[in-house]
Amino acid sequence: MTKSLIYSLMFHSVMILLTVLTLPFMIRQPIDLPPIVSVELIQISDKTNIPFAPKARKIIEETKKKEERVVSDQAPPAAKAKEKPDRIPLPDDTKEKKKIVKKKQNPEEIEPQIRQSSEFEKKEIVDTNQIAALIDKAKEEEAVKKDKVAKLTQSSVKNSFATGLTLSEEDALRAQIFGCWSVPLGLPYDKDLLVRIKLKLKKDGTIMKSEILDHQRMNRPGQKFYKALAESALRAVRLCQPLKVPPTGYEKWRDIQLNFNPTEMLKG
């Protein structure tokens, strides 16, 4: 009795240990941080309060003028820097030259930054309404295709959790295949028509091997629709070659599965 109890305990603890060690959801993966985006803070004016619309223009114009001044103030050093070589060369000539080079570089570095800031500001002024409109539009679309979005986000959550593709990388790939896939339009909309294709890719995104996962279904009687769909999906993948894959992490996306499901499209 005790022996069997000990065996049971041993096995259970081994099971738990193995689960902890091997199953992915038990491992605390490092948080996948998105790449760092540098943000530059620019002073629009001394007053940081959000001004009323008519005032805002004035302030922005003022800041623009100020910045123009800043540009013009800072531009001269380049000219000054040129003057420097005219001076009488000192014994430690090389050091001096280095300094000059540095001085030449500096204004050039600053200039584009300033330009960027002003462009950024302009865009912000012009786009506020458009952004609002876009948000509204997005909301509308969300309302209409709520189901769809839910499904998509679920799948992408699943993917980003389990795989190496970021959302944008996945979207790029998806968009590419959207363009290549001519969906056969005669398909019935009420049948289960999911085609899963497993691909083995080369580093440049070309296809080494493609396999339809349910290929037995293609040759079954009464599955002509499925066959037509599977073939159209294969054509799409081949036409799209080379696939848009990320430049790094080949091991992660070497094997990839594409799930072709036209149901949403055929219903609409």
Place this chain on the structure above:
Amino acid sequence: MKKIFLIFIIYFSSLNFLYALIEVDITRGNLDPLPIAVSPLHVDIKSTEYEGIKIKELGIDISKIIERNFKSTGLFNPLKKEAFVQKPDIAHLKPRFEDWRLIKAQALVTGKILVKDGKLKVEFRLWDLTAAKEMTALAFTTTPSNWRRVAHIISDKIYERLTGEEGYFDTRIIYVAESGPKEQRIKKLGIMDQDGANTKYLTLGNELVLTPRFSPTNQMVTYLSYFRNLPRVYLLDIETGMQEVVGNFPGMTFAPRFSPDGKKIIMSFAEDGNSDIYTMDLETRVVERITNHSSIDTSPSFSPDGKYIVFNSDRSGLQQIYVMRSDGNEVKRITFGSGIYGTPVWSPRGDLIAFTKVRKGRFYIGVMRTDGSGERLLTENFYQEAPSWSPNGRVLVFYRETKSGSKGEGFSATLWSIDITGYNERKLATKTDASDPSWSSLLSK
């Protein structure tokens, strides 16, 4: 013990590997028609002459018919022949896939014909250009005068292989051919191939003919004709030209139609001044009453499995569409939208019902699911009605009349087709004015 451990470790590590596979869902694609190249069929040099047919041009003529068929579906985009790099004789044996891919073709049709000893032998192949492989290949022999049908049969086979559904090119359409002024129209039964070729007239035009309907199983037609001002239901065998009267029916008789097995005719007539639905067994000539209601019940149509009947009735006040079991039980109203609904026809595929709808003086042809949900109006016009399904349930043919002046001038009736997506509306070419079309089943079934 160690083995057990090893098995566990392998099992779990393989699980881990499975989890790591990237999955991407593709839920959208483009709706562009599939680019297809139809190479002219190569005419074998051993071919001999055959009266009335230009053998040398037969290959290109057949390929042109195939192209026209494909174009009419809206699903394919036949590419221009001028762009073809490879000649038909070599292409038929083994196409240079790269050359065809260059012109952006995804599929290629090649073929060979041989006319010898009064027989036409045809071979054709369909190639998948992206996969560089043959998708289907067929050969058949027939009489040379059948060359148009050969083109339609090839079109059907390719259509079926690429879309997964049956084709509808080797079919005919029967219709009421109209001529003369509006008040004194001469109406004859006309029949033509689905592409408008080979028009023939089956009646002389002495009597008024109405609502011809094809049998879903063979080349029989039932129609209504007035003889001494009495409506009679006729049965016509198109192959033999034999015609017989099925029966004289009292009062207003409407729209006889075959059952899916072709053994019965379903129609409506007024027994005691009130129109109800009846079936008649063609063998025993026994008439059976299906509905018995004080309202006007008309336009019955069977579901393809024969279990249900869809029909019109004004029992709710306005004319609406109802579905019942084929014995007349479990009558259920399925349309509730605003407007009047008429001429319901069950799709041969079984999933949809096509109908005519009248709303605010405009006529619509539409489809809906068999429970009345998912109504989609495909086309709107001044006057149009009587949709009839292609045998694969993908395209509808119907007729449209134009507005005429007070003396009937400017009046015309024409046949049109539209597919169930609502795109791809096309006018069918007929030699005279035409109305009340009915689409046959595939001739080569």
